[in-house]
Amino acid sequence: QKEVEQDPGPLSVPEGAIVSLNCTYSNSAFQYFMWYRQYSRKGPELLMYTYSSGNKEDGRFTAQVDKSSKYISLFIRDSQPSDSATYLCAFPGAGKSTFGDGTTLTVKP
Amino acid sequence: EPEVTQTPSHQVTQMGQEVILRCVPISNHLYFYWYRQILGQKVEFLVSFYNNEISEKSEIFDDQFSVERPDGSNFTLKIRSTKLEDSAMYFCASSEGAGGIYEQYFGPGTRLTVT
Numbered sequence: 001q002k003e004v005e006q007d008p009g010p011l012s013v014p015e016g017a018i019v020s021l022n023c024t025y026s027n028s029a030f031q032y033f034m035w036y037r038q039y040s041r042k043g044p045e046l047l048m049y050t051y052s053s054g055n056k057e058d059g060r061f062t063a064q065v066d067k068s069s070k071y072i073s074l075f076i077r078d079s080q081p082s083d084s085a086t087y088l089c090a091f092p093g094a095g096k097s098t099f100g101d102g103t104t105l106t107v108k109p
Numbered sequence: 110e111p112e113v114t115q116t117p118s119h120q121v122t123q124m125g126q127e128v129i130l131r132c133v134p135i136s137n138h139l140y141f142y143w144y145r146q147i148l149g150q151k152v153e154f155l156v157s158f159y160n161n162e163i164s165e166k167s168e169i170f171d172d173q174f175s176v177e178r179p180d181g182s183n184f185t186l187k188i189r190s191t192k193l194e195d196s197a198m199y200f201c202a203s204s205e206g207a208g209g210i211y212e213q214y215f216g217p218g219t220r221l222t223v224t
Binding site: 032045091102 | 113140142150151152153154157164165167198200202207208209210211212213214215216217218220
């Protein structure tokens with residue numbers, strides 16, 4: 001079993017849609033949960049970060065964590081063409097981060 | 110806003126040659142990392158570095174690879190005897206501390222092409 005499984009995509013949605021991006025993980029030691037956004041030919045940039053079960057909201061973005069199910073989600077409301085990117089779930093540890101494979105999102109005007 | 114920088118942005122080399130990828134981490138950060146992303150694949154951890162020592166490395170980071178902090182600002186990844194399968198984006202990252210609460214800031218990457 002892979003340590004991190006991310007919904008593969010790609011996803012293509014119309015502008016204004018609600019987007020749901022999802023990851024499951026198997027390592028119970030993961031205590032911190034991050035979502036990175038990666039534009040084409042750029043490095044990942046941190047979008048959302050949380051460490052507890054429940055929801056965390058930041059503008060149009062909501063990160064959701066269910067530790068009991070080992071499941072995390074990122075919701076994007078009112079999606080914009082500028083949200084078109086690859087989204088990576090990440091699980092930071094003491095010396096490294098473990099990344100999901102990424103989901104590529106395209107928001108069409 | 111401080112950022113991690115990497116040079117060169119694109120490096121083309123012949124199989125069997127040695128390459129050095131360079132990074133300048135954010136100045137007050139103490140922990141440095143290299144990650145690799147083969148085209149179309151996931152971001153993979155290679156190595157972390159703290160206090161002039163490797164603190165953790167992955168199974169990918171074998172004797173072909175080495176890291177160094179030659180001065181107070183640069184952090185380098187050396188790849189000896191490059192192979193075709195080393196072609197990838199290499200990302201440097203840095204953080205203030207170790208552990209999940211510290212954000213790793215990523216550089217823009219160096220695209221390595223081995224021919």
